[in-house]
Amino acid sequence: MGNSHEKRTWNVSFETKCQGMNLNIQDKYHAISFPIYQTATFSHTGLGESSGFDYTRQSNPTRQQLEAILARLENGRGALAFSSGMAAIAVLFEIFKPGDHVIVDADLYGGSVRIFDKVCRKNGMSFTTADLSTENVEKYITGDTKAVYLETPTNPMMHVTDIEKLSKITKEKGILLIVDNTFLSPYFQNPLDLGADIVVHSGTKYIGGHHDTIGGFLVVNDEELEEKLRYLSNTIGAAMAPFDSWLMLRGIRTLAVRMERAEKNAGAIAEFLNKSPYVKKVLYPGLPDHPGHGIMKKQARGFGAMISFEVRSAEHVRSILKNAELFYFAESLGGTETLITYPLTQTHAEVPEELREKNGINDRLLRLSVGIEGEEDLIKELDRLLKLAEEETR
Ligand SMILES: *Cc1c(COP(=O)(O)O)cnc(C)c1O
Numbered sequence: 001m002g003n004s005h006e007k008r009t010w011n012v013s014f015e016t017k018c019q020g021m022n023l024n025i026q027d028k029y030h031a032i033s034f035p036i037y038q039t040a041t042f043s044h045t046g047l048g049e050s051s052g053f054d055y056t057r058q059s060n061p062t063r064q065q066l067e068a069i070l071a072r073l074e075n076g077r078g079a080l081a082f083s084s085g086m087a088a089i090a091v092l093f094e095i096f097k098p099g100d101h102v103i104v105d106a107d108l109y110g111g112s113v114r115i116f117d118k119v120c121r122k123n124g125m126s127f128t129t130a131d132l133s134t135e136n137v138e139k140y141i142t143g144d145t146k147a148v149y150l151e152t153p154t155n156p157m158m159h160v161t162d163i164e165k166l167s168k169i170t171k172e173k174g175i176l177l178i179v180d181n182t183f184l185s186p187y188f189q190n191p192l193d194l195g196a197d198i199v200v201h202s203g204t205k206y207i208g209g210h211h212d213t214i215g216g217f218l219v220v221n222d223e224e225l226e227e228k229l230r231y232l233s234n235t236i237g238a239a240m241a242p243f244d245s246w247l248m249l250r251g252i253r254t255l256a257v258r259m260e261r262a263e264k265n266a267g268a269i270a271e272f273l274n275k276s277p278y279v280k281k282v283l284y285p286g287l288p289d290h291p292g293h294g295i296m297k298k299q300a301r302g303f304g305a306m307i308s309f310e311v312r313s314a315e316h317v318r319s320i321l322k323n324a325e326l327f328y329f330a331e332s333l334g335g336t337e338t339l340i341t342y343p344l345t346q347t348h349a350e351v352p353e354e355l356r357e358k359n360g361i362n363d364r365l366l367r368l369s370v371g372i373e374g375e376e377d378l379i380k381e382l383d384r385l386l387k388l389a390e391e392e393t394r
Helices: 006-010 061-073 085-095 110-120 163-173 223-236 242-252 255-275 293-299 314-323 353-359 375-393
Strands: 078-082 101-105 126-130 145-151 176-180 198-202 216-220 279-283 306-311 339-341 365-369
Touching: 061 078, 061 216, 061 242, 078 085, 078 223, 085 110, 085 198, 085 216, 085 223, 101 110, 110 126, 145 163, 163 176, 216 223, 255 279, 255 306, 255 375, 306 314, 314 375
Parallel strands: 101 126, 101 145, 145 176, 176 198
Antiparallel strands: 078 216, 198 216, 279 306, 306 365, 339 365
């Protein structure tokens, strides 16, 4: 194996790209597992000479390897790795200046709402919140509008936005389209291919995939934008550490098979919940009657493994969370084990109450991040919990 296989490996399947073959241009000993360059700094052989690496805040071989793979997985020109999803978003929003206006989707990760409200506004930016899955964004665009920011499907209400349709408008108006692709991972959806300008990921979720580390990514196609973001990342000091980069590389190796399995489990669970007399509503875009089902079929290769569902009462919620044995009551998502989350008090506690009510994040809503366990086990456990909740609250 030489070092000049770049072109030959570009047109391979997603599963193959996950293995990172022939990207390994750094390791002179041909290690199969890319080494962790656990170093803060790099020495020089003389004045004006550099191995290509000077200081790890700026760049590091392990992180660079990870960024190269992630760019490939998202069909982007370049990717940047950060210490968390929020660090990625924080650095991204430094490209804006006081007076700039951004249109954001009404249903977003709570931490994103918080940074826009508490940090970006303080820095002189303004925001308009809209339901991008149904509303026409054009009426909100002003002379100061610089970007539209969304997740699809959304967290936790599973609204689906047509990325390609929206990108036609943002391109015409000369503004950026930013898509947080955390929920589907690059395995199921590639927003850049649909016309988005910037992809955001919380690598903590599916990309890392094991609930064992925190990380985030930005992926772009534009060289100038990439350079600007690299400059900001180095200046702010938000880049991913070498060991975390290695954990992400390791997680990515099984990304395709994990996503495949988790989605299969999620489909079966959504169907089960949909039939349960104890469940009032199931939000999963894989169900044929979900309003976003058709758009998802067009723009994504799968429906993901996140399910929100509404039970009969807050007492039912309490019982389910107390009695769950086969999956964990915890925030986060995207790991191999199933998690159950209560958006009202966990992921979306930061969202202003008025917006939460409007979005339907009520005291009966639960969210499942379906893992890769045995399908039958998960369904049996849900069946037990729903019946027990009914008994306990009778
Ligand atoms: C978790 C999450 C984030 C934030 O990422 P961290 O890694 O927790 O900082 C952003 N967007 C979405 C959709 C998330 O689920």
